[in-house]
Amino acid sequence: MSRAPTRSSACVIPLPEIRRFVVDCMMAVGTPKNNAEKLAENIVEADYRGFYGHGLNRLAIFVGEVQHSVCNVVGFPKVLKETPATAWIDGNNGFGSVVGSFCMDLAIEKAQKVGIGLVVCKGSNHFGIGSMYTAQALKKNLIGICFTNTSPLVAPPRTRSTVIGTNSISMAAPGMNADSFNLDMATSAVSRGTIEMQQKKHLIIPSAWADSGSGALCPLGGTETNSSYKGYGLAVLVEVLCGILSGGAYGSNIRMLGSFDKLADLGHCFIAIDPKGFATGFEGRLSDLMETLRRTQPIDPKNPVLIAGDREKLHMKSVDQAGGVTYTRDQLEASAKIAKNLRVKPLQPK
Amino acid sequence: MSRAPTRSSACVIPLPEIRRFVVDCMMAVGTPKNNAEKLAENIVEADYRGFYGHGLNRLAIFVGEVQHSVCNVVGFPKVLKETPATAWIDGNNGFGSVVGSFCMDLAIEKAQKVGIGLVVCKGSNHFGIGSMYTAQALKKNLIGICFTNTSPLVAPPRTRSTVIGTNSISMAAPGMNADSFNLDMATSAVSRGTIEMQQKKHLIIPSAWADSGSGALCPLGGTETNSSYKGYGLAVLVEVLCGILSGGAYGSNIRMLGSFDKLADLGHCFIAIDPKGFATGFEGRLSDLMETLRRTQPIDPKNPVLIAGDREKLHMKSVDQAGGVTYTRDQLEASAKIAKNLRVKPLQPK
Numbered sequence: 165m166s167r168a169p170t171r172s173s174a175c176v177i178p179l180p181e182i183r184r185f186v187v188d189c190m191m192a193v194g195t196p197k198n199n200a201e202k203l204a205e206n207i208v209e210a211d212y213r214g215f216y217g218h219g220l221n222r223l224a225i226f227v228g229e230v231q232h233s234v235c236n237v238v239g240f241p242k243v244l245k246e247t248p249a250t251a252w253i254d255g256n257n258g259f260g261s262v263v264g265s266f267c268m269d270l271a272i273e274k275a276q277k278v279g280i281g282l283v284v285c286k287g288s289n290h291f292g293i294g295s296m297y298t299a300q301a302l303k304k305n306l307i308g309i310c311f312t313n314t315s316p317l318v319a320p321p322r323t324r325s326t327v328i329g330t331n332s333i334s335m336a337a338p339g340m341n342a343d344s345f346n347l348d349m350a351t352s353a354v355s356r357g358t359i360e361m362q363q364k365k366h367l368i369i370p371s372a373w374a375d376s377g378s379g380a381l382c383p384l385g386g387t388e389t390n391s392s393y394k395g396y397g398l399a400v401l402v403e404v405l406c407g408i409l410s411g412g413a414y415g416s417n418i419r420m421l422g423s424f425d426k427l428a429d430l431g432h433c434f435i436a437i438d439p440k441g442f443a444t445g446f447e448g449r450l451s452d453l454m455e456t457l458r459r460t461q462p463i464d465p466k467n468p469v470l471i472a473g474d475r476e477k478l479h480m481k482s483v484d485q486a487g488g489v490t491y492t493r494d495q496l497e498a499s500a501k502i503a504k505n506l507r508v509k510p511l512q513p514k
Numbered sequence: 515m516s517r518a519p520t521r522s523s524a525c526v527i528p529l530p531e532i533r534r535f536v537v538d539c540m541m542a543v544g545t546p547k548n549n550a551e552k553l554a555e556n557i558v559e560a561d562y563r564g565f566y567g568h569g570l571n572r573l574a575i576f577v578g579e580v581q582h583s584v585c586n587v588v589g590f591p592k593v594l595k596e597t598p599a600t601a602w603i604d605g606n607n608g609f610g611s612v613v614g615s616f617c618m619d620l621a622i623e624k625a626q627k628v629g630i631g632l633v634v635c636k637g638s639n640h641f642g643i644g645s646m647y648t649a650q651a652l653k654k655n656l657i658g659i660c661f662t663n664t665s666p667l668v669a670p671p672r673t674r675s676t677v678i679g680t681n682s683i684s685m686a687a688p689g690m691n692a693d694s695f696n697l698d699m700a701t702s703a704v705s706r707g708t709i710e711m712q713q714k715k716h717l718i719i720p721s722a723w724a725d726s727g728s729g730a731l732c733p734l735g736g737t738e739t740n741s742s743y744k745g746y747g748l749a750v751l752v753e754v755l756c757g758i759l760s761g762g763a764y765g766s767n768i769r770m771l772g773s774f775d776k777l778a779d780l781g782h783c784f785i786a787i788d789p790k791g792f793a794t795g796f797e798g799r800l801s802d803l804m805e806t807l808r809r810t811q812p813i814d815p816k817n818p819v820l821i822a823g824d825r826e827k828l829h830m831k832s833v834d835q836a837g838g839v840t841y842t843r844d845q846l847e848a849s850a851k852i853a854k855n856l857r858v859k860p861l862q863p864k
Contacts, residue, residue, distance in 0.1 A: 245791060249599035250629035252792040279600035280632045284792050307754065322819050323810045337754045345754060347747040353740060372740045386740050390703060390722045394734050397697040397822040398748075400803070404657065404687045404695060408800050411793025415803050441595060442602040442634050443761025450758050453750070453765050460673045467672050472747040 175496055176514045178488035182208050185499065185511050186223060192506040193230040195237040199262050206261040206292040211489045214479035215348075217357030218293045220495060224502055225290070225422050226259075232424035235259065235289050241266045249278050252410065253285035257427055260291030260312075264432060268297040268308065271436040275306055279441035281434075284405065286412030288430045290314075290421065294334025295348045295476070301436045302336040302344055305447075309335045309435040313406040313414060315421045318352045319380035320396045321388040326380045327416040330355060331402035336473075338439075339451035346473025351398040352381040356421075406431035487514050525846055526864045528838035532558050535849070535861050536573060542856040543580040545587040549612050556611040556642040559649075561839045564829030565698075567707030568643045570845060574852055575640070575772050576609075582774035585609065585639050591616045599628050602760065603635035607777055610641030610662075614782060618647040618658065621786040625656055629791035631784075634755065636762030638780045640664075640771065644684025645698045645826070651786045652686040652694055655797075659685045659785040663756040663764060665771045668702045669730035670746045671738040676730045677766040680705060681752035686823075688789075689801035696823025701748040702731040756781035837864050 186204035191197060203226060211219030229235035239258025243251055251270055255263035267283040274281025291297070294310045301308025314329035330350035337345045354373045359381070362369050369376050372386025384395025407414025412431035419426050439446035460469045483489055491499075496511065503510040536554035541547060553576060561569030579585035589608025593601055601620050605613035617633040624631025641647070644660045651658025664679035680700035687695045704723045709731070712719050719726050722736025734745030757764025760781035769776050789796035810819045833839055841849075846861065853860040 247629040247791055250787075250791045278628065279597040280630060282630045282787065286793065307759075320807060320810065320819050322812050322814070322817050324813060325810045327807060327810050333748070333751075335751050335754065337758075345750060347751055349741075349744045349747055351744075353735070370739070372736075384741060384744050385703070385734055386722075386736065389720070390736050390740075391699075391734060393820070393822070394699045394701075397699055398683070400695060400807070400822060401683075401685050401697055403803065404685065404800065408687075408796060408803060409657075409787075409789060409792045411795065411799070414799065415806060437600075437632065437759075439759060441597055441600045442759045443636065445761065446758060449761070449764065450754065453753065453758060456765060457670060457677060457750070460670065460675045460677050462672045463674060464672070469670050469672050470743070472743070472750060 174490045174492055176486050176488040176490050177511050178514055179208055179212060179483070181512055182211065182220060182489060185503070185508070186220070188508040189223060189227055189502055189506050190230070192508050193227055193237075195230060199237060199259055202261045202265060203259050206296050209296055210293045212480055212483055213293065213295060213476040215293050217355055219489075220491065220499060221357075222290070222292070224498065227502060227506070228422070228424060229289065234424045234427055241285065243270075249274055249280055249282060251283045253283060255285045255288035257287050257289065260289040260430065260432070261296070263288040264291040264297045264310070264434070265300065267432065267434045268300045268310065268436065271434045272301055272304055272306060275301075275436035275438045276304070279438050281436045283434045284410045284431065286410035286429060286431050288412070288432055289428045290430065291432060293348060294332055295336065295346055297434060298334045298336035298346070298348075302338055305338050305439070307335065307337045307437040307439060309437070311402045311405050311433040313403050313418060313431050315418050316416045317356055317381050318383055318396070318399060319375060319378075320383065321392045324375050324378050324380050326378075328396065328399045328403065329418065330381060331399040331406070333398065333402060337450055338447050339454055340447050341451070343451055343454060344473060345450060345454060345471060346476060348472070351384055351395050351402060353384050353386050353392075353395065354381070356381065405433040409433065524840045524842055526836050526838040526840050527861050528864055529558055529562060529833070531862055532561065532570060532839060535853070535858070536570070538858040539573060539577055539852055539856050540580070542858050543577055543587075545580060549587060549609055552611045552615060553609050556646050559646055560643045562830055562833055563643065563645060563826040565643050567705055570841065570849060571707075572640070572642070574848065577852060577856070578772070578774060579639065584774045584777055591635065593620075599624055599630055599632060601633045603633060605635050605638035607637050607639065610639040610780065610782070611646070613638040614641040614647045614660070614784070615650065617782065617784045618650045618660065618786065621784045622651055622654055622656060625651075625786035625788045626654070629788050631786045633784045634760045634781065636760035636779060636781050638762070638782055639778045640780065641782055643698060644682055645686065645696055647784060648684045648686035648696070648698075652688055655688050655789070657685065657687045657787040657789060659787070661752045661755050661783040663753050663768060663781050665768050666766045667706055667731050668733055668746070668749060669725060669728075670733065671742045674725050674728050674730050676728075678746065678749045678753065679768065680731060681749040681756070683748065683752060687800055688797050689804055690797050691801070693801055693804060694823060695800060695804060695821060696826060698822070701734055701745050701752060703734050703736050703742075703745065704731065706731065755783040759783065
């Protein structure tokens with residue numbers, strides 16, 4: 165979700181500077197340069213797209229995981245089983261971004277040979293935004309799909325207990341003239357970050373988002389009357405393709421994000437599909453569908469109908485225009501604290 | 515969704531008798547016996563599982579399609595392109611149930627050889643319930659997934675125009691002791707059938723279900739505040755894998771259900787995955803997850819937490835106990851009308 169910070173207390177940081185800062189921080193805790201760069205790429209891309217919850221906001225957690233030795237800075241994925249179309253991977257407790265990038269590359273390679281590649285991994289860590297990996301497929305004119313399980317933050321319908329993750333679904337598909345469909349969504353009604361923002365602003369949390377007492381997130385749909393069993397069903401679908409298929413942690417066995425009591429052992433699932441294996445003219449048809457949808461008569465002309473990814477594209481444009489990402493004072497203070505602790509040069513504004 | 519008819523005006527029809535009736539009706543309009551049986555199997559299974567909207571309720575439409583020559587009773591699928599892991603199919607305007615069953619069998623065959631099979635078709639017709647096809651994979655201890663596009667009944671967020679389908683997502687995955695996960699959901703908040711039932715009962719239609727004026731269905735999520743762009747995004751994801759990938763009709767180009775002005779040219783997508791290509795013990799882990807979820811402490815002990823498919827299993831049990839499907843007077847009268855028109859022996863109650 166694109167959530168621009170208020171200008172008053174904000175500061176613009178150019179993308180290369182965010183990258184430099186993240187690499188410095190991760191190297192300061194012993195991460196090899198190539199892996200630090202892979203993680204930085206992911207964090208920068210999240211803030212660039214406006215997924216602030218998954219950007220610099222997560223740096224302290226990544227640093228903490230390394231300092232508490234629950235994530236292996238040199239961990240590199242290993243292929244455990246393979247067919248021409250599938251692979252089962254052990255992420256060896258490496259960074260989610262390192263594991264994810266490896267797995268999607270392998271899925272792409274298989275899709276280019278037999279039309280589809282399905283790569284499933286266990287032993288991974290938080291992989292940031294799914295768009296990062298579906299974008300790898302997009303660059304090769306393939307459809308990219310990815311799923312991940314997460315810490316249990318969601319209460320199924322009929323209970324207040326958090327026993328399933330916000331398990332996300334991402335898809336990117338290529339249209340004409342560099343246009344694309346880019347879905348990247350949690351299967352919960354809203355993200356944990358959205359709840360935190362409401363709380364910081366002392367705003368009421370709608371009952372269709374989360375339980376006001378426990379903070380347990382609702383599945384997409386919000387209430388049973390409004391079909392939240394569908395959002396819950398999708399969360400389990402994702403878990404089947406991630407934790408259950410891979411043999412990693414799943415459901416309520418997964419540790420909470422930011423806790424360092426055990427390995428994350430997350431599971432992800434990556435799919436690449438080559439449209440050339442099917443009807444010719446895929447990109448043209450997708451662009452036609454997207455344009456038709458965007459041109460649908462809106463209720464309010466100021467709020468046109470969008471395609472998944474349009475909001476992120478607008479955000480990227482605004483970052484380009486501003487010359488960098490606009491962070492709030494809170495975010496900058498958190499980064500300054502990390503810089504001080506690790507004796508790293510703080511973020512330098514534009 | 516399981517919606518039991520009221521007992522007062524209802525009548526129990528044994529499953530073989532429903533099958534006999536559907537086969538007789540379809541053969542009376544010129545359908546060869548094997549294809550009539552395939553369609554009947556689908557209709558009976560829908561009512562057996564409690565998906566009444568997709569059961570006998572749809573017989574008049576299937577009969578009408580044949581009578582108006584917009585569906586080819588002898589249409590049989592043809593493979594247009596193939597790799598060891600994928601296939602592109604032309605349904606040749608055959609029954610959706612004939613096309614779907616063929617495609618999932620092919621996906622299964624490929625999954626058994628290379629771990630995954632992806633089969634995408636165009637030129638199909640309404641295929642009934644997705645569970646029918648995912649069950650084919652389940653019988654072989656595979657994960658089955660299927661998607662279909664539909665007539666445009668859903669208005670994306672910010673518009674009242676119906677430009678995308680209720681595009682459904684189904685998954686079946688095998689657990690231990692014949693237990694299974696069975697998701698079968700439209701990506702709209704509720705189905706068209708649910709709206710029709712509310713209207714028949716003169717009940718208010720919640721604004722999170724549909725626009726009260728136009729009847730346009732809301733995507734899952736209901737309102738933009740409650741993330742209906744996610745349900746809409748999922749509908750487009752399904753369309754990418756169905757109409758766009760297959761080269762069939764898509765989005766608002768698809769004809770309305772029950773209209774006979776042009777061919778349906780629906781697209782479906784079928785995936786089979788062999789868990790043996792990944793970590794051993796898939797069934798055990800899935801059963802553990804399902805049992806943990808079912809045992810989660812409920813808010814109201816009378817309403818336990820369910821797994822997708824549990825509701826249908828309960829319905830099937832109640833049908834078995836009753837000795838058949840309990841139809842309402844409305845449904846029986848509609849069937850009697852079809853019987854009279856086609857000069858077929860009417861449904862015989864138990």
